[in-house]
Amino acid sequence: MNTRSVTANEVRLPDMAEGEAVIVERYGKPYAAVIGAEEFKLFQRLLAMFGERQPSELSLSDAELAVHRSSEAGEDVEAFDFALLETHPA
Amino acid sequence: MSSTPGIAFRGAVVWAFTAFQPEAPFDLAGQDGAARSYPNAVEVAKAVKNGALADPPTFQVPAKIRPLVLLQDRPRGQLPEYAALKLARFTKLNDAEQQRVRDGEEPALFYLAKDEARYGLKQENAVDLNSLVRVHASAILTKPVGHLDVNEVDVLGRRLAKFLDIDLGPDIKAGIAERWEAIVAAQQARRSQP
Numbered sequence: 001m002n003t004r005s006v007t008a009n010e011v012r013l014p015d016m017a018e019g020e021a022v023i024v025e026r027y028g029k030p031y032a033a034v035i036g037a038e039e040f041k042l043f044q045r046l047l048a049m050f051g052e053r054q055p056s057e058l059s060l061s062d063a064e065l066a067v068h069r070s071s072e073a074g075e076d077v078e079a080f081d082f083a084l085l086e087t088h089p090a
Numbered sequence: 091m092s093s094t095p096g097i098a099f100r101g102a103v104v105w106a107f108t109a110f111q112p113e114a115p116f117d118l119a120g121q122d123g124a125a126r127s128y129p130n131a132v133e134v135a136k137a138v139k140n141g142a143l144a145d146p147p148t149f150q151v152p153a154k155i156r157p158l159v160l161l162q163d164r165p166r167g168q169l170p171e172y173a174a175l176k177l178a179r180f181t182k183l184n185d186a187e188q189q190r191v192r193d194g195e196e197p198a199l200f201y202l203a204k205d206e207a208r209y210g211l212k213q214e215n216a217v218d219l220n221s222l223v224r225v226h227a228s229a230i231l232t233k234p235v236g237h238l239d240v241n242e243v244d245v246l247g248r249r250l251a252k253f254l255d256i257d258l259g260p261d262i263k264a265g266i267a268e269r270w271e272a273i274v275a276a277q278q279a280r281r282s283q284p
Contacts, residue, residue: 056253060220063180063187064198068220071178072110078179078213080105080155080231088210088232090104 002058099160101243102234103210106158106225112149119148158225159217159238176221191216197249210235217246219253
């Protein structure tokens with residue numbers, strides 16, 4: 001399952017009790033479901049154990065993707081200390 | 091760095107030149123010496139076929155000096171390439187995200203605290219599990235400046251299998267089944283003894 005994070009002030013969520021799932025219906029049929037963060041962790045664990053194997057890319061968070069992208073672009077990388085050429089020559 | 095037999099590089103932090111991956115549009119020097127840009131890989135292949143580019147063509151890509159963690163030893167010194175993972179800073183993340191990295195809650199980013207004596211780095215870093223590279227021994231600039239310990243390297247190995255989409259499940263199941271059968275066989279052997 002691909003997950004996408006949004007901040008709480010971007011959406012309007014119903015009040016939810018602990019352990020409760022809220023089913024959002026459209027035209028009388030389930031359209032979406034809202035579950036708590038802890039229940040979502042459980043769901044992910046169950047998916048990992050019993051679900052079909054998913055490509056790992058689907059599990060990457062926004063933060064992991066952001067760090068990877070900036071790193072691959074050569075940004076936000078520790079600067080080389082050229083003194084190492086003298087102190088730690090290959 | 092030479093592939094010195096007997097020296098442990100598995101888990102070593104070194105600095106090396108790593109080339110960026112060629113990506114479209116591709117900049118190449120033609121047979122006539124003039125630089126040209128090609129919009130996609132197919133156009134490059136066509137240019138090789140018609141002789142406008144050498145075979146093999148030379149892609150112009152920059153390289154950056156950066157820290158890596160080496161994943162392999164080369165005890166025989168026969169393989170000069172090392173599999174490695176890139177180290178990345180994560181200062182562009184917000185405070186909460188940075189803390190998640192430090193707390194180990196972002197499994198694709200293995201946290202290395204600021205510990206110059208241990209890792210040889212002046213700042214905190216993270217090993218990017220999605221950054222597998224092969225680096226030639228001659229592109230490595232320094233001897234190891236630091237080391238991850240055995241447990242840290244084992245964690246990296248398991249996570250790397252996951253992020254390379256390598257399914258270790260069948261091997262694990264086979265190992266469990268083999269062990270289970272051995273236990274059952276040993277019990278049956280004991281029961282059958284007079």
